[in-house]
Amino acid sequence: xxxxxxxxxxxxxxxxxxxxxxxxxxxxxxxxxxxxxxxxxxxxxxxxxxxxxxxxxxxxxxxxxxxxxxxxxxxxxxxxxxxxxxxxxxxxxxxxxxxxxxxxxxxxxxxxxxxxxxxxxxxxxxxxxxxxxxxxxxxxxxxxxxxxxxxxxxxxxxxxxxxxxxxxxxxxxxxxxxxxxxxxxxxxxxxxxxxxxxxxxxxxxxxxxxxxxxxxxxxxxxxxxxxxxxxxxxxxxxxxxxxxxxxxxxxxxxxxxxxxxxxxxxxxxxxxxxxxxxxxxxxxxxxxxxxxxxxxxxxxxxxxxxxxxxxxxxxxxxxx
Numbered sequence: 001x002x003x004x005x006x007x008x009x010x011x012x013x014x015x016x017x018x019x020x021x022x023x024x025x026x027x028x029x030x031x032x033x034x035x036x037x038x039x040x041x042x043x044x045x046x047x048x049x050x051x052x053x054x055x056x057x058x059x060x061x062x063x064x065x066x067x068x069x070x071x072x073x074x075x076x077x078x079x080x081x082x083x084x085x086x087x088x089x090x091x092x093x094x095x096x097x098x099x100x101x102x103x104x105x106x107x108x109x110x111x112x113x114x115x116x117x118x119x120x121x122x123x124x125x126x127x128x129x130x131x132x133x134x135x136x137x138x139x140x141x142x143x144x145x146x147x148x149x150x151x152x153x154x155x156x157x158x159x160x161x162x163x164x165x166x167x168x169x170x171x172x173x174x175x176x177x178x179x180x181x182x183x184x185x186x187x188x189x190x191x192x193x194x195x196x197x198x199x200x201x202x203x204x205x206x207x208x209x210x211x212x213x214x215x216x217x218x219x220x221x222x223x224x225x226x227x228x229x230x231x232x233x234x235x236x237x238x239x240x241x242x243x244x245x246x247x248x249x250x251x252x253x254x255x256x257x258x259x260x261x262x263x264x265x266x267x268x269x270x271x272x273x274x275x276x277x278x279x280x281x282x283x284x285x286x287x288x289x290x291x292x293x294x295x296x297x298x299x300x301x302x303x304x305x306x307x308x309x310x311x312x313x314x315x316x317x318x319x320x
Contacts, residue, residue: 002026002065004107006052006098007072008045009036011184012112012176015220016069016227018042023228028061035075040183052094055101062101067231068109070098074149084148091152099163099171108170110231111160115177115244115287116150131290134175134240157240164238172236174227177244177289181220182312192217195255196313199262204269211252211270214286218245219304219312229298236297244289247306261310 003020007013008029013036020027027045030052041047050057052072062068072094074080074087095111102109118132119139138154140147163169186193195205226243230236249257255268294300 001067002028004028004030004061004065004068005045006030006058006068006070006094007036009033009038009040009047010071010075011040011181012179012220012223013069013071014040014042014183015181016071016224017045019221019224019228021045028065030058030061030072032072035185035187053089053097055097058097059101059104062098062105062107065105066107068098068102068107069227069231070095070109070111072098073112074152080149087149088152091149092155095156096159099160099169102171103163103167103169106170108231108237109160110172110174110227111156113153113157113173113175113240114150115175115242115289116147117154117157117175118287119147119150129286129288131288132242133290134242134293161238161240170234170237172230172233172238173240174230175240175242175289176218176223177242177287178215178217179220179223179243180217180309180313182316184220184313191215191251191254192258192310192313193317195258196262196310196317199258199264199266200314200317202264202266204267205255205258206271207252207255207268208271209273211255211268212250212285214248214250214288215254216245216248216288217254217306217309218243218302219306219309222302222304225303226294226298226300229300230294233297239293239297241294241297242289242291243294244291245302245306246289246291248286248288249306257307258310258314261307262314 003025009031017027021044029047032051074090080087140150157173160171164171180192184193186197198205
């Protein structure tokens with residue numbers, strides 16, 4: 001089978017391509033290399049350098065394949081804070097170009113959205129602390145600096161599902177929660193990569209705010225197996241599906257685990273969130289996914305632990 005991975009030179013894209021090649025598929029990768037790296041694309045895949053908003057190029061590539069994994073997007077809170085207009089353009093116009101081409105081709109497509117679409121957990125319609133379900137109402141503020149990313153992803157979701165309902169486009173929307181592992185860059189605010197880089201250098205680990213904010217992390221290999229399982233599931237068409245881990249951990253505790261694994265006594269440095277992203281760029285207090293739908297559709301279970309992912313990140317940082 002021939003497969004296109006947009007954002008194929010990115011963190012998740014490179015791992016996904018490796019799994020696809022190992023399974024015997026022929027893979028095309030599209031990436032503008034603005035945040036991805038040529039070296040991340042495994043040997044055996046054909047990398048096409050280009051912008052996902054280039055409709056002619058996208059249509060040509062989609063016309064050559066049967067399945068599309070649409071991963072190309074703005075990456076990380078640091079980029080969103082720096083370039084909100086570009087974030088909207090990449091996420092909305094880029095996704096529309098891919099979906100329109102897939103509709104013309106009749107290709108199966110998975111669109112990666114984000115857990116950010118759930119918005120501010122303080123405005124949730126369900127009791128605080130409950131895992132986030134795909135069918136709950138989202139709580140996004142159009143005027144909030146951070147929410148331009150969430151809104152752009154939500155707009156992409158809405159268009160994908162509109163095409164499913166109106167034209168039976170075989171599309172699945174995936175909402176990943178904090179995917180981590182080897183090859184992830186610290187440049188765009190990714191917390192585990194930042195911690196691994198600092199731990200290896202013997203520097204204090206930079207914890208934004210008081211570190212009480214909680215996240216669930218998932219090893220990239222487990223995330224990729226979930227994507228592949230969803231792509232193979234007809235029952236997943238027309239659905240929004242969470243993909244994430246189940247162990248919730250405070251960021252300050254995550255830092256302590258990274259220090260222990262690294263054998264470092266460098267400690268933790270608390271950094272005001274506003275110093276990093278500026279005023280008005282709020283941090284979410286908690287992000288915990290309900291993955292029961294994913295398990296129902298695919299029987300997926302993660303194989304890697306949080307410590308596995310932290311260790312892998314340390315190994316890569318030591319050899320950087």
